[in-house]
Amino acid sequence: MRSDEATLPRPLAGAGLHPLAVRDLDEDEIREFDELKRRIEARGFRCGGYKDRCLRRRIGMRMRACRTRTFAEYAAVLAADADEHQRLLDAVMINVSKFFRNAEVWRAVETHVVPRLFERDLPEVRVWSAGCAAGEEPYTLAILLEEYAARHGLRDRLDRVRILATDIDGDSLRAAERAEFADYALAETPADVRERWFDGDRVHRLRPEIARRVRFEPLDLLRDPFPTGIHLLFCRNVLIYLERAVQDELFRRFREALEPGGFLVLGKVETLCGPAAAAFRPVANRERIFRAV
Ligand SMILES: C[S@@+](CC[C@H](N)C(=O)[O-])C[C@H]1O[C@@H](n2cnc3c(N)ncnc32)[C@H](O)[C@@H]1O
The missing domain is CATH 3.40.50.150 (Vaccinia Virus protein VP39)
Known part of the structure; x- marks a missing residue:
C-alpha cells in the first residue's frame, strides 16, 4: 500500500486488495480491464492518465464490495446498477482530505x-x-x-x-x-x-x-x-x-x-x-x- 493511501479511511468495511489489483493480468484479463476502462471513459472520466496500478487497486475495492471475481462480471454490475457508476467514481477519485494535513x-x-x-x-x-x-x-x-x-x-x-x-x-x-x-x-x-x-x-x-x-x-x-x-x-x-x-x-x-x-x-x-x-x-x-x- 502507498504511504498516502495508508492514511485513508477504509471506504468499505472488510475491503482489501482484490487479487486482480495486485497480480499480473493474463491476456483475457487485460482485454476485460481495457473494456471496463472504455465503459468508464464513455461516462466522462478519463482513465487514460491514471496509473493502472492505482486504477486496479481502487476498482478492485468496488469489485470486492460487489462480490465480483472478474472485470467482466464487474462490468455487468456496472451496466445493471445505475448507482454503481457513482460509487466507482468515488472510489477511483479518492477524495479524502483533512484540515492541516501534514x-x-x-x-x-x-x-x-x-x-x-x-x-x-x-x-x-x-x-x-x-x-x-x-x-x-x-x-x-x-x-x-x-x-x-x-x-x-x-x-x-x-x-x-x-x-x-x-x-x-x-x-x-x-x-x-x-x-x-x-x-x-x-x-x-x-x-x-x-x-x-x-x-x-x-x-x-x-x-x-x-x-x-x-x-x-x-x-x-x-x-x-x-x-x-x-x-x-x-x-x-x-x-x-x-x-x-x-x-x-x-x-x-x-x-x-x-x-x-x-x-x-x-x-x-x-x-x-x-x-x-x-x-x-x-x-x-x-x-x-x-x-x-
Ligand atoms: C486525495 S484527494 C487530495 C485532496 C487535497 N489536495 C489533499 O491533499 O488533502 C485527491 C483529489 O483529486 C481529485 N482529482 C482526481 N483526479 C482529478 C482530475 N483529473 N482533475 C481534478 N481533480 C482530480 C479527486 O476528486 C480528489 O478530490
Missing part, C-alpha cells in the same frame, strides 16, 4: 510563503487549490491567512486574496460549499483552531467568515484550461495517481499558470520531475514547496 507543511507555508504573499502589497493575490476535495485544503489556507493577517495588522489586505479551489468531483465541490465536516476531517486540527473557527459538535460547521473566502469550481486537470496569474498553487496528493508523462505535462502547465516567483506546493510523497522541474527551485524540500523561477 502539519509540518502548513508550518512551512506559514513561514516561507504567507509573508511573501503579503510583503509585495499586490493589488490581488491569486491562490489555486487544484484537487481540493471537500475544501479542507483551501479552507486551511484561509484560516492560516486570517490568523496571520490578524497577528500582523494586515486584515485590510485579506480581501485582496482570491482563493480558487477546483476539483473534478462535483459531489466533493457541493460538500465543500456546505462547509460542514465530520470528525475525521478535523483530526489534525489544533484544538484552539477548532474552537475559533468551527461550530457544532457532531458536525463541524466552518464559520462563514472563513468559508466565504474560498470560491469552488469544477476543473478536470486532464482536460480543462488552467487559471493564470497564480501566486500560490497547491496540488497535493493528486499527481501521485497519474502516469509520469501526465505529471510532466501538468508541471509544465503549472509553471505557465504561475507568476514568476509563484509558489507550488505538492503532496509529501510527490516529487517535482521531468523537464519542467528546471523551472522551479526548492523553497522547503522536505515539505515539497517550490518557487517558479
